Every structure is written in structure tokens, then in C-alpha cells.
Amino acid sequence: MNVELKTLAAAAAARHKCDLLAVLVPDEVPAGEDPLSSLAARARDQQDLEKKPGSVLQVYAPEGVAARRVALVACGDGSARSVRKAVLALAAGLRHPAVQRVALVFMAPPADGAVRAAVCAADEAAYVYTATKGKAKAPAKGAKGADPGAGAPSSPDALVLGVPEAAAVRAEFDAARGLAEGIAFAREWANRPANHATPTMLGEAARELAGAPGIECTVRGPAEVAKLGMGAFLAVARGSEEPLRFIELRYCGAGKSDAPVVLVGKGITFDTGGISLKPAAEMDEMKFDMGGAASVLGVFRALAELRPAINVVGLIPACENMPDGRALKPGDVVTSMSGQTIEVLNTDAEGRLVLCDALTYAERFKPSAIIDIATLTGACVVALGGVRSGLFASDDALAAALERAGEQAQDPCWRMPLDDEYGEGLKSPFADVANVGGRPAGAVTAAKFLQRFVGETPWAHLDIAGSAWKGGAAKGATGRPVGLLVSYLLGAAAAPAAARKGSARARAAKG
Structure with missing residues (x-):
């Protein structure tokens, strides 16, 4: 969907030709004599449009308005959170097959973050998965009996974001458009069936980003991964006919001497559980087990647009977890890249096995921080549901920065404990560590396992098992936590620039 920013006050919006005109109406409707302002004021006075963010009043062909379809949608106090709720409420209208040109108009000047929220929410609301759907032939336009509104849901071709003064929000709009591209890229790859998102295909997608x-x-393929000594990663992959791929992406936006942030994304493109086979019900959703990998790809798609002054490395250990005659067995002991041996008590706890080798590899970049992202544990879903991602961190400053970034991006996380006592359950009589503890605190013991493979570098682990996708009627990937990660990286890029400016001012004052 092509998104464009325009100066479009209410009077001009009434004259704008489009298939759907969506108007964000704040609690206090701005006074105006134009048709839209009058319509919004009457709707509010008659209590036909509630103040609750996301309340929608559909109006067809109102007098004095060029658009046939008009949606008045309450955006409450105009905050980013309220605007997001308002725009998501327009999903059905945005996906209507007859709606190809949309205008989304702020009646009042947008608050901080509201433009970003509107752009990202509009992209989310308009998203329709099509990659593996058949191309049904629509009736010819104008044909007898043809219904212009018939057909499968589709995304609009173009959206105009109208604000009272475009120049005032241009920078925020440009950043939001890049972020929306990254989130959409992550959603698309996570949504694809496992036979359309193999480790090889993920590698090809990464190579395309490198353009x-x-x-x-x-x-890297199996032989190169074996040469690196990634025994845990190799063990998980050996039960599948699909060859593993170890994907390494590098974004260079700062000086060569600047330490990078390393992102590590779990890339299990399908998880049967291996020999510890999962129940059949909802096993199809295990195509989403590469949500961490998809988020890393999405971040790099956004970096390509935003170009922040920071260095970032993305690592994706990608493979399937399948149960054939060569597959890893419960009780097997494998040797990780770090040299630590691991007793595999449950082959369905495979994500931490591929991640531990990637975390060891990450240390060679001498990074400023390492952040791994994984759909790791059902225990985190039980703890936090789908609202917040689980955050574990060895460094308080890194944890605080990620929490702030999540709130800013409306992609929130919640910090969980990492007390040493939680690691006691991972002791093994046959190896340095077991890959699972008991049922209690399963998300925490998984994080404690990963922590063993990180040195002194500030490290954080995001368990996105609850937030990476939705089940049921709304089944599909969310693109999280791309928003959180991009917000964190932009903040990290801005911090050195601010420090340099402060130093320059100090030197000037002394001079």
C-alpha cells in the first residue's frame, strides 16, 4: 500500500476524492463551518458517535463531501495509543474490495507519536495475506450482474494521511513508513506456510535485503556450520530433509570502530517437537516458530529505509525440528559451540539449542549488546498472554531501554526475573547442563539456559511466544517485536549523536 502525507484540513478533506474518507474525531471536535466539521459536531451532539477510542459511525454520501463512504472514528484524547485503537477499528472498511483509495484525516493537530501510530495501524489493519492463495477470476468491470463490492478482502492501493500541517510531522511520517515496511515484512514471512518459508528461502530473503x-x-550451510563447531544447532536440524541455514546480516550505519548491536532470531521454520512429538491439535501454528527470525528480517527491512547511524548484526539459525530416524533423541548429549555439553531431556525444547550456538557466535563481534528474540516457551504465554512479550536481561540499563522502546512503539514487554536459583533445575548428571528444568517457571529456566552462553556483554532475551502471532479466527502473525526493536535501535543511534553535540557545546563554552 502506497502511503502519502498531505496537508489536508477538514474543509479540503471534504473535497478530496477517494473510496473511503476516514476522519479521526477527538473528544473536543474542532469548530468549523465545513461539511465534515459540521457532520462530526452533529454526530457527537446527538451521541451517535461515542467518545470511546475506536467507536465508528459510517455515513454514506453525506452532503457536501466528495467521498461516498465516510467513517467518523473517535480517537479520544488523540494520544498515540488512542489513535492506534481508532485506526484498527477501520479494518473491515480498509479491506473492502471496492476500496482502493483511502484518505485518513486528523481533524486536530496530531499528538507526539500519533502519526507513527496511525501509519503503522493503517498498514496493519489493511494487511491481507495473499502469497499462497489462488487467483480467483473476478467478473469483468461493468459486466451484467457484477457487484463492485464482491470478492475477497483486499488491501487498498493508496492511502493519503491528511494532517493540518504536513511539514510539522514529515520526519515522524517518514520514520513511521519505514517502520511499517519492516513490520509488514516480518508478518508476511511469519505467515507463510513452512513449505513456502524453508531455511533456504529465509536465506534468499536475507540476500535480497542485502541489495x-x-x-x-x-x-552458511551445514558443512560451514559444522566447521564452526555448532553441535547443538546441527543436532536439531539432522532430523529434517531441509538443510539448515545460518544467516548473518550486517547493517553498517556508523563507523567501523563502533560496536554493533547483535540481534539473534530463532528460526525454527516448522516445529513438530521432534521425537518429543507435539499434539496434533493446532500443530499447524508451529510455522510461526520462526517469529524471532522474521522479526530480525523485519528490522533489517526497516533499517534499509531509516538508515540510522548505528551498526547492527542479525543472526538467524534456521532449520526444521522433525522426527525421523536421524533425529535427536531424549537423553542424547550434544556439544555446543561454546564447548559446554547439553543433555537433551526434551527435543521440543529445541529453540534454545539453536540459539545457544548463535549466542556464542555473536560474541566474536564484540557487541555493545546482544538481544535474542524467540517464540521460546508456552510458559511465557501462560504468564503474560499476548499483550506483553517477556523480557529477561542481564543488564539493568539495557532492560530499561528496551522497556521504554516497547512503550514508545506500543509493542510492550515485561521484565521477568533471572535469579541464580532458577538455574538449579538445569543440572544434569550426564552433561554440563540439561536443556529443560521442571514445569515451574519454564520461561525463566529457558532464559537461564541461554544466559550460560553469553559472556559479560549486556544481554537481553525476548520471549515472544505469546505476542508473535494470534490464533483462532484472527490467526496470523503480528510482526512483533519489530516495533520495539527498531525503537530501541533508533534510540541507541541517537544517544551517541546527542553526546557528541553535548561535548561540542562544552568545548565551545570553554573556548
């Missing part, structure tokens, strides 16, 4: 300036990519 953008400043991004490089290396994709």
Missing part, C-alpha cells in the same frame, strides 16, 4: 545500501549478508 540495499549498507546491508551485507552471508548464508
